[in-house]
Amino acid sequence: MNNVTTEVFAADDAGLSSAACVLEQGGLVAFPTETVYGLGVDARDSDAVARLYQAKGRPSFNPLIVHVASLEIAEKYVVFDAVARSLAQAFWPGALTLVLPLRLDAGISPLVTAGLDTLAIRVPDNSVAQGLMAAFDGPIAAPSANPSGQVSPTKFTHVQSQMAGRINGIVDGGDCGVGLESTIVATQPVPTLLRAGGLPAEALEAALGDTLALAGETTAPSSPGQLASHYAPKGTVRLNAVDVEPDETLLGFGAIEATVNLSPSGDLVEAAAALFDALHQLNALGAEKIAVSPIPDNGLGRAINDRLRRAAAPRSGAAT
Template sequence: MAKIIDIFTDHDGAIAQALALLVEGFPVALPTETVYGLAGDATNPLAITRIYETKGRPSFNPLICHMSDLAMAERYAVLDPLSRKLAEAFWPGPLTLVLPLKPDSGIHPLATAGLDSVGIRVPEGFAGDLIRALDRPLAAPSANTSGRISPTSAQHVAADLGNRIGLILDGGPCGVGVESTIVKIDGDGIRLLRPGGLAAEDIERVAGMALIRRQGATATIEAPGMMASHYAPEAKVRLDATEVVAGEALIRFGERQVAGDDKAAAVFNLSPSGDLAEAAANLFDVMKRADAMGVIGLAFTTIPDDGLGEAINDRLRRAAAPRD
């Protein structure tokens, strides 16, 4: 079973023990402001292979590479003026930029799924400290079995991957609670590849232009979180619920009334006050707790699609999608 270290009570020890595993090509689970990541040296093919094997993740699904700061990102990728503007505004934070790789960057093709571009993010807090100490980028998808609900606490990681990895760094609950927003500069525009913990409106305000959203499905996987079925619990997910089926868990947003809620096996509320940031922070934890009850389904009331609601609804639509 994985060893768990509290980063607040033993920051330096957590760094040292994580480094010892990372330099040997072993992944470790670490906290970020978005979700917990399964991190490995992005330049080491053995480390990347172990990440894919631990998660059971398809190797055509690229990994985000985490950097300590903008200067480190520039060692590995080419930033156009608009990407730089966004990086300066939102790093460290929950924004991933898909950028062209520099020739001979050192990031292994396994991490990029063979693409000539790479998703780069600069995380806040402890993860940045660890990257600075390693002085190499960390590829870090969410620390969970591929396709399942992302972890927002060390306990979530331990319950899922605890018998497959050696170390979990405990930084408490994640403040944002959903993965980063992923964008890519495309000519004179910005494409939104995955909504996430940074609202699209905030990016648009800094960029001075609207984001281009995908119209319909695409066969091209350019970034994590683009597969149709993802973030899925064991129970079936039903969206925009106006009534409850006996045996379902009801998951509310705000105080929206639902017919037959007395039939629900359990009732949760992502945010009684209707706050989208609170709902995003609670989303995966509530899904995990409801799913663990063995209910027949998770019935979600309608969540607004503006601000962080776009990211929440993206996760829920993928959770509700047909599974292979």
């Protein structure tokens, strides 16, 4: 897929209609959601999904998230239990992905599910994504629009710099508001947090009236986002740094001097939205060793720390 012509589509009716035509023809189109930019293909087209894996350099054993426009459409592809339905009604559209049993007649490519009998699915809360789904009128499988294992894109320029020449198109929809990938939850056999993300686990637990179980990392993921090494900048990463070595570049949090600061005011929402762009900035600066200030491990801080731990993990077959 290298050296293909990458067309830029405006985020208007004409642009989204053209982007949908590319999807219908089996092409790869990046588009914004409220979380990060996704790299979309027709989730029913195995050839297109195979080209997506190739373009990203993503292991084919790592499942993909399917994006649809509504709960009613999601019901065509997966089976909801009472807990899943209550979470969907509470948090969709939004940064929640549910992993649910796949309907036998769903027509989803087995490459999307990595051969599993479950499907990761969500309804994005972004007008451009919703417009593209309406124009395409089908399920869109979309991991983050970046080379596998590298930093997820939250701006059009991130996608353009990393994926131009590899994919068929990019919808220029501005910046992503949340800036962290979706939170992933399975509801069977018990409600389980598979990946912390843009929807705080505390909000889910408040809706459930119970604590979420936690899933471990694995080399054979049951959902997207479970590989240990992920979101990696070019430099090595040292976490919870209370001091900075002379050869390190500081990624700060709070009222401290830093080369790049996620939130000088210590706001976790601001830090979450800035995280991936900050890692892109550090790449652009050529930072070889990155020290990261301590970040509170609550609310969105839990997801920020999850991404930073994966960014700091040894590099071996990472994928997004």
